[in-house]
Every structure is written in C-alpha cells, then in structure tokens.
Amino acid sequence: MELHQFFLFLAIILIAARLLSETAARFGIPPVIGELVAGLLIGPSLLGWVSPDTTMKLLAEIGIILLLFEVGMDTDLSRLARSGAKPYVVALVGFALPFGLGYLVSSQVFGMPDLMALFVGGTLTATSIGITVRVLEDLGRRQSDEAQIVIGAAVLDDILGVLALAFLYQLVIGQHASYDVLGEVALYILLFMVLTPMVAKLASLVIERLEQHAATPGLLLTMALAMILLFSWLAHAVGAPEIMGGFAAGLAFSQHFGFRLWMGKRPALEFKPSPKLAHRLEEQVRPLIHTFSPLFFVMVGVSLNLRAVDWSSSHVWLMATLLLLVAFLGKFAAGFCIREPRHNQIAVGMSMVPRGEVGLIFAQLGYSQGVFDGETYAALLIVIALTTMAPPLLLKWFYRSAGG
Amino acid sequence: MELHQFFLFLAIILIAARLLSETAARFGIPPVIGELVAGLLIGPSLLGWVSPDTTMKLLAEIGIILLLFEVGMDTDLSRLARSGAKPYVVALVGFALPFGLGYLVSSQVFGMPDLMALFVGGTLTATSIGITVRVLEDLGRRQSDEAQIVIGAAVLDDILGVLALAFLYQLVIGQHASYDVLGEVALYILLFMVLTPMVAKLASLVIERLEQHAATPGLLLTMALAMILLFSWLAHAVGAPEIMGGFAAGLAFSQHFGFRLWMGKRPALEFKPSPKLAHRLEEQVRPLIHTFSPLFFVMVGVSLNLRAVDWSSSHVWLMATLLLLVAFLGKFAAGFCIREPRHNQIAVGMSMVPRGEVGLIFAQLGYSQGVFDGETYAALLIVIALTTMAPPLLLKWFYRSAGG
Numbered sequence: 001m002e003l004h005q006f007f008l009f010l011a012i013i014l015i016a017a018r019l020l021s022e023t024a025a026r027f028g029i030p031p032v033i034g035e036l037v038a039g040l041l042i043g044p045s046l047l048g049w050v051s052p053d054t055t056m057k058l059l060a061e062i063g064i065i066l067l068l069f070e071v072g073m074d075t076d077l078s079r080l081a082r083s084g085a086k087p088y089v090v091a092l093v094g095f096a097l098p099f100g101l102g103y104l105v106s107s108q109v110f111g112m113p114d115l116m117a118l119f120v121g122g123t124l125t126a127t128s129i130g131i132t133v134r135v136l137e138d139l140g141r142r143q144s145d146e147a148q149i150v151i152g153a154a155v156l157d158d159i160l161g162v163l164a165l166a167f168l169y170q171l172v173i174g175q176h177a178s179y180d181v182l183g184e185v186a187l188y189i190l191l192f193m194v195l196t197p198m199v200a201k202l203a204s205l206v207i208e209r210l211e212q213h214a215a216t217p218g219l220l221l222t223m224a225l226a227m228i229l230l231f232s233w234l235a236h237a238v239g240a241p242e243i244m245g246g247f248a249a250g251l252a253f254s255q256h257f258g259f260r261l262w263m264g265k266r267p268a269l270e271f272k273p274s275p276k277l278a279h280r281l282e283e284q285v286r287p288l289i290h291t292f293s294p295l296f297f298v299m300v301g302v303s304l305n306l307r308a309v310d311w312s313s314s315h316v317w318l319m320a321t322l323l324l325l326v327a328f329l330g331k332f333a334a335g336f337c338i339r340e341p342r343h344n345q346i347a348v349g350m351s352m353v354p355r356g357e358v359g360l361i362f363a364q365l366g367y368s369q370g371v372f373d374g375e376t377y378a379a380l381l382i383v384i385a386l387t388t389m390a391p392p393l394l395l396k397w398f399y400r401s402a403g404g
Numbered sequence: 405m406e407l408h409q410f411f412l413f414l415a416i417i418l419i420a421a422r423l424l425s426e427t428a429a430r431f432g433i434p435p436v437i438g439e440l441v442a443g444l445l446i447g448p449s450l451l452g453w454v455s456p457d458t459t460m461k462l463l464a465e466i467g468i469i470l471l472l473f474e475v476g477m478d479t480d481l482s483r484l485a486r487s488g489a490k491p492y493v494v495a496l497v498g499f500a501l502p503f504g505l506g507y508l509v510s511s512q513v514f515g516m517p518d519l520m521a522l523f524v525g526g527t528l529t530a531t532s533i534g535i536t537v538r539v540l541e542d543l544g545r546r547q548s549d550e551a552q553i554v555i556g557a558a559v560l561d562d563i564l565g566v567l568a569l570a571f572l573y574q575l576v577i578g579q580h581a582s583y584d585v586l587g588e589v590a591l592y593i594l595l596f597m598v599l600t601p602m603v604a605k606l607a608s609l610v611i612e613r614l615e616q617h618a619a620t621p622g623l624l625l626t627m628a629l630a631m632i633l634l635f636s637w638l639a640h641a642v643g644a645p646e647i648m649g650g651f652a653a654g655l656a657f658s659q660h661f662g663f664r665l666w667m668g669k670r671p672a673l674e675f676k677p678s679p680k681l682a683h684r685l686e687e688q689v690r691p692l693i694h695t696f697s698p699l700f701f702v703m704v705g706v707s708l709n710l711r712a713v714d715w716s717s718s719h720v721w722l723m724a725t726l727l728l729l730v731a732f733l734g735k736f737a738a739g740f741c742i743r744e745p746r747h748n749q750i751a752v753g754m755s756m757v758p759r760g761e762v763g764l765i766f767a768q769l770g771y772s773q774g775v776f777d778g779e780t781y782a783a784l785l786i787v788i789a790l791t792t793m794a795p796p797l798l799l800k801w802f803y804r805s806a807g808g
Contacts, residue, residue, distance in 0.1 A: 004640035006462045007469075007649075011633035014626050025619035055459045058410045065411075215429035218694030222418050225695060229415035236408035245411075287691045290622030291629060 017294035039301015063292035065246030072250020087152030098124035098330030126161030128356025129154035200252030319379035421698035443705015467696035469650030476654020491556030502734030530565030532760025604656030723783035
C-alpha cells in the first residue's frame with residue numbers, strides 16, 4: 001500500500017468509526033455497534049472504500065491486544081478466583097454445545113461431509129472476547145460480578161477455540177490429527193498462563209526501576225508496549241491466542257497483582273502490587289487504545305463481506321436460521337449451567353454469544369481451503385453478523401428492563 | 405507479514421531504540437543517534453533481525469507526521485514571520501549549492517552521464533527535517549531563534565526536494581521534463597501552504613465543538629489524528645511532501661494560531677487561538693509520539709543498508725569523500741548567507757546538514773531505476789550516514805563550547 005493511501009484509509013476508518021459510534025450512543029445503542037456498522041459501510045459490503053488489507057489488520061490487532069491489556073490491568077485475580085469453577089463451566093459448555101450441535105445439524109440436516117460439518121461446528125464455538133468486553137464496557141458493567149465470570153470464560157473459550165482450530169487445520173491439510181500434539185499444546189498454554197503473569201510482573205518491576213532513572217521521556221509506555229508485544233508473540237509461539245499475551249502483561253501491571261515466592265516455610269521474596277505505576281501507565285495507554293481499538297472493531301465489519309452472500313437462496317436462509325439457533329442457544333444455555341441468580345445467568349449467557357473476528361477466522365480459513373462451499377460460507381457470515389450485532393442490543397435492553 | 409512476527413519486530417524496534425537512546429543520553433550523546441544506530445544494529449547492516457518492511461515503514465511515517473504535527477503546534481507564525489526572508493535564503497542556498505556542486509563533481513570529476521550526475525545532486529539536496537527537529541529538541545534548543553529559521557528553512561527545503569524529485573523522476577522514466585508541470589505543482593503547493601492552516605483551523609473548531617457534546621471518550625484525539633492523516637493525504641495529492649499536512653494541521657491547533665476574515669474594511673469573522681484545547685491535545689498526542697517516532701528513526705537506520713557498500717573500493721571512498729564535502733559545505737555555507745550573529749550562522753548551517761530519510765529516498769529510487777551503479781549508490785549511502793550522524797554530535801559540542 002502506498003503511504004498517502006494508507007493515511008487516507010486510516011483517516012476514513014477513524015472518522016467513520018467515530019461518526020457512527022457517536023450516532024449510536026445518541027440513540028442509546030452501544031457504540032461498538034456503530035463501529036461494526038462503520039466497517040460494513042466503508043468495507044466491501046457496501047461502499048468498498050476500504051478493503052481488508054494486511055497492514056490495517058495488523059494495526060487492528062494492536063487494538064485488540066491493548067484492549068486485552070486493559071482488561072488484564074483491571075482484573076483482580078482474587079476476585080476472579082472467587083468465581084471458582086464457574087468460568088470453566090461456562091467456557092466448556094459454551095464450547096461443546098455449539099460445536100456438537102453445529103456438527104450434528106450440518107451433517108444430519110444438511111448432509112455435509114464430516115470435515116465440513118466439523119468446521120461449521122468450529123466456526124460456531126469461539127466467543128469474541130473483544131466484542132464481549134467492549135459491550136460490557138459500553139454498558140458500564142465491566143466491573144460487575146457477572147462480567148468477572150464472562151471475562152474468565154471468554155479467555156478460556158478463546159483457548160479452546162484455538163485448540164479446535166489447530167486440530168481442524170491438521171485435518172484440512174490432510175495430516176492425521178494427533179491428540180498428542182493437542183495435549184502438548186494445551187500443556188504449553190497452561191504453563192504460559194501460570195508462568196507469564198509472574199515473569200511479566202518481574203519485567204514490570206525492572207521497567208519501573210528503569211523509569212525512575214530514565215534520561216529520556218516515555219520509557220514506561222514504550223517498554224510496557226514492547227512487553228505486551230513480546231508476550232503476545234510468546235503466546236503465539238506456545239500455540240495460544242496472541243491476545244493472551246496482552247492479558248498476561250495487563251495482569252502483571254494490574255494494581256491488584258502481586259505474589260510471594262516461598263523457600264521452605266517462609267516467604268523469601270515478595271512482589272507487591274504497584275497501584276501508582278498502574279495508574280500512570282493506564283493514563284498513557286488510553287490514547288493508544290482510543291486510536292487503535294476502533295480499528296479493530298471497524299476491521300471486523302470490513303472483513304465481513306456481506307456481498308458474498310446470495311440473499312435469494314432459500315437454502316442459505318434455512319442453514320443460517322438453524323445455525324443461528326445453535327450458535328445462540330449453545331452459548332445462552334452455558335449461562336444456565338452455573339449456580340447464579342437468574343439475572344446473572346441471562347447476562348452471562350448473552351455476553352458469550354458474540355462471535356465476531358474469531359468466527360470469521362474459522363469461516364475464512366474454511367472457505368479459502370475449499371472446505372466450505374459458497375452457500376455454507378454465506379450462511380456462516382449471516383450467523384456471525386447477527387451473533388455479533390444482536391447481543392449488545394439485547395444486553396442493553398435486558399439491563400435496562402431488569403433495572404440492573 | 406504474519407501477526408506474531410509483526411509483534412516481535414515492533415517489540416525489538418521499541419526495545420533497541422530505547423536501550424540505545426538511553427545509553428547515548430548517559431554518554432552525553434543526543435538520543436536520536438542512539439535510535440539511528442539501533443536501526444543500523446538490528447537492520448540488514450549488522451544483525452539483520454528487522455528488514456525495511458512496508459508495514460513498518462508505514463508506521464514509521466505516522467511517527468514523522470506526528471512529529472511535524474507537534475512542531476506545527478509549537479510554531480508561532482508571527483515569530484516565524486519576524487525571521488523574514490532568512491528561512492528562504494537558507495533553503496534556497498542550501499538547495500542550490502549541494503545540487504549544483506554535486507552535479508559538477510559527479511560529471512566533471514567522475515565523468516558521470518548527465519542524468520546520473522543530476523540524481524547525485526538531487527540526493528545531496530534535501531535536509532531531513534525530522535532529524536533536524538529531533539536534534540534541536542534533544543539539545544533543548546527547539547524554541548531558540550535559530551531553530552525558527554532552521555524549521556522554516558527545512559520545510560521549504562523539503563518542498564524544493566520534492567519538486568526536484570518529481571522533475572528528475574520525469575527524466576528517468578523517459579518523459580520530456582516539463583517546466584509547466586513543475587510550475588503547476590509549485591503553485592498547488594503554495595496554495596496548500598496558504599489555505600490549509602485556515603481550513604484546518606476551521607476543522608479544529610468543529611472538533612472542539614463536537615468534543616464538548618461527545619457521548620464517547622477520545623473524540624478530540626482520534627478526530628485530530630484523522631485530520632492530520634487527511635491533510636497529509638491532501639499534501640500528497642497536490643504534490644507536496646506528506647509531512648506538510650502534519651505541519652499544517654499542527655499550526656491550526658497551535659495555541660498561537662488564529663486569523664480574521666475581512667469583509668470590506670471590518671473583520672467579519674475572527675478565529676481565535678484555543679490554548680486550552682492545544683494543551684489538552686498535546687497531552688494526548690504525546691504517548692502516540694513516544695510510540696511512533698522511535699519507529700521512524702530506527703527505520704531510517706534499518707533502511708541504510710551498509711552491507712551494500714564495498715568498503716575495499718578506493719573509488720567508492722574517493723567519491724564518498726568529495727560528495728561528503730559538497731553535502732556538508734553546501735548546507736553549512738547556507739547559514740552564512742543570512743545576517744545573524746556568527747553563533748547562529750554556524751548553528752543554522754550545521755542544523756541543515758542531516759540528510760536522513762529524504763536522501764535515502766533519492767538514492768534508493770536512483771538505484772532501483774538503474775540510474776546509479778553500485779559504487780555510486782554505496783558512496784551516497786556513506787554520505788547520507790555521515791551527514792545524518794555527525795551533525796547531532798557537532799551541534800552538541802558546538803552549543804556546549806559556545807556556551808549557548
């Protein structure tokens with residue numbers, strides 16, 4: 001891409017995102033919907049001004065890891081721990097139900113071959129943590145109890161989604177899918193999740209010390225950013241989703257996070273939380289988040305090419321309707337598998353519904369590898385669009401009518 | 405480029421930039437040298453970890469337009485106007501001397517064909533405003549009288565450089581070079597320079613108004629950013645360097661900039677400066693500048709592939725030495741063509757010497773189009789490296805010994 005074109009596209013994305021999210025907010029609609037619609041509007045679905053170009057997608061990904069970094073910073077692990085097994089239950093059920101039902105509907109009702117049906121199931125599994133978090137934020141509920149469960153579940157869900165993708169990809173490229181490899185990857189991810197926040201905490205202390213003696217301004221921000229990027233790279237290296245790196249780095253900088261190392265019976269080293277550092281960093285990261293996160297949501301809309309859908313095909317509509325039911329109910333049901341007040345069950349279930357970019361990655365991979373035909377791809381695009389757009393509205397309406 | 409690779413490269417660049425600029429600062433060397441050396445270190449010249457990839461270059465360009473935006477915001481046009489014709493004289497002499505002498509040396513001493521000799525001249529003309537500004541900043545002299553002259557001259561110089569590049573490019577691709585086209589472009593650029601700050605000022609007032617009623621956070625920053633990007637695109641569209649757009653947008657947001665529209669004899673409309681808005685925006689833009697501007701300086705170092713130089717060729721050394729003299733003296737002499745105290749003449753002349761990325765663009769275009777042979781390209785790389793690296797050190801030493 002040429003430089004001036006890059007500047008123009010970036011400007012169009014920022015302006016469209018702002019115009020539509022502001023308009024949405026005025027009408028009482030969650031702003032994230034405005035940003036997604038902005039993407040549909042300027043992308044190939046409608047005007048075709050901006051295409052899902054590689055550079056823009058890379059920038060968009062900075063937006064999502066920064067968002068997850070912020071989520072990590074706001075996460076109180078002890079509070080998360082108090083929700084116990086609930087996030088695991090929500091993640092597992094919300095993974096297994098759409099996957100299993102998606103597979104069954106595809107193979108039994110539509111007579112798809114096994115691999116194709118498995119891929120449809122995979123496309124329906126993964127919750128878009130970015131959209132979920134943003135919706136809760138827009139509704140002012142990110143610090144609520146149910147949000148803790150949802151965020152924990154969405155992180156786990158993303159890991160399951162990545163494992164499923166790796167597994168199915170092995171099948172697609174004709175390798176014998178090996179469970180050993182899968183187990184190994186799962187182990188690596190587990191290790192990553194346990195160790196990274198601690199390593200990141202040590203790094204954050206080094207950065208804090210360096211900053212006190214820095215001769216040039218901006219050390220805290222750029223080094224924290226480098227750390228986020230490095231951990232995201234590391235996450236990918238062990239087979240986990242990149243956003244996990246952002247989340248882990250965020251945890252380390254969180255004002256709540258500290259830990260002790262024990263030697264024998266007494267603590268040998270104690271790493272305390274640094275609320276002041278956390279506050280200062282949050283202030284400096286915010287402008288970056290304001291700049292990059294709209295790119296992410298707009299690019300989800302841009303990537304969702306609704307022109308690829310043959311709107312006149314009744315087969316597409318039938319498939320879309322059934323799979324939408326599976327996608328919706330599969331996640332929604334997960335909320336009811338935990339012991340919580342009815343209000344929270346509904347909120348959790350609804351929050352897990354958005355598929356967004358993760359579903360798109362599955363669908364696009366399946367289409368580009370020739371696993372999906374055009375009609376199945378089109379039906380999945382409709383499902384992804386509706387599961388992404390509807391929950392923010394439903395949640396808003398739910399919270400208002402429930403007085404929550 | 406793959407996502408995880410992108411993250412890794414970005415992290416390496418940020419860390420290397422910070423490590424080396426901090427180290428430089430400790431040794432009393434201007435930090436920008438550290439960032440340039442970081443680029444040489446991790447780029448193809450030495451370790452080869454990061455290549456001059458398109459995406460990184462695009463991000464680097466965000467760094468330079470934001471830097472020029474900041475320069476624009478700090479620019480007091482009335483103060484600039486008080487320096488009168490001086491920036492014009494410095495720019496013209498500093499353009500004509502290296503161009504003319506570079507051409508003469510190339511054709512007379514080294515017997516180059518005309519087009520090649522012209523291209524060598526062109527490579528030696530353009531001052532890197534980014535590096536110049538950054539050096540003055542590092543030395544704490546950006547608000548000085550001589551810096552006003554230098555910034556004005558560097559902006560004009562960049563325009564002359566772009567005109568020369570457009571002219572020579574016409575010759576290279578075999579078109580008859582037309583002076584009409586050149587005049588037309590010059591006229592457009594003039595119009596751009598006069599009109600844009602006013603249009604940008606109007607836009608800034610709209611943004612200010614919108615922000616007061618915004619329902620979502622971050623409006624000021626993202627809309628200002630969109631404006632910077634749009635004006636940079638517009639600058640390119642009229643044939644001016646992109647950075648002019650950043651500068652013009654910066655002027656509009658500057659706490660000094662306001663204007664009146666006259667209808668007949670009395671002012672019909674008055675647009676006052678908004679110091680509060682300027683202050684708030686500057687606060688929010690700074691994290692972006694801290695993030696992006698190191699990318700720019702590091703990428704200059706990365707793009708400067710010193711492996712392409714055959715260090716054993718005495719011909720290369722001879723050419724490099726003579727052209728270095730031309731490049732240095734041509735700009736240095738420009739400082740002495742204005743009526744200023746000797747101290748300022750030296751500071752102005754020295755500040756105009758860095759060639760950096762603008763010289764690189766010329767050299768790379770000449771090389772890729774087959775105008776330059778390998779030896780000439782190598783000699784020019786040496787000249788660019790030394791004119792970029794030496795002035796920050798010389799200026800620092802000069803200011804210290806002159807007690808300025």
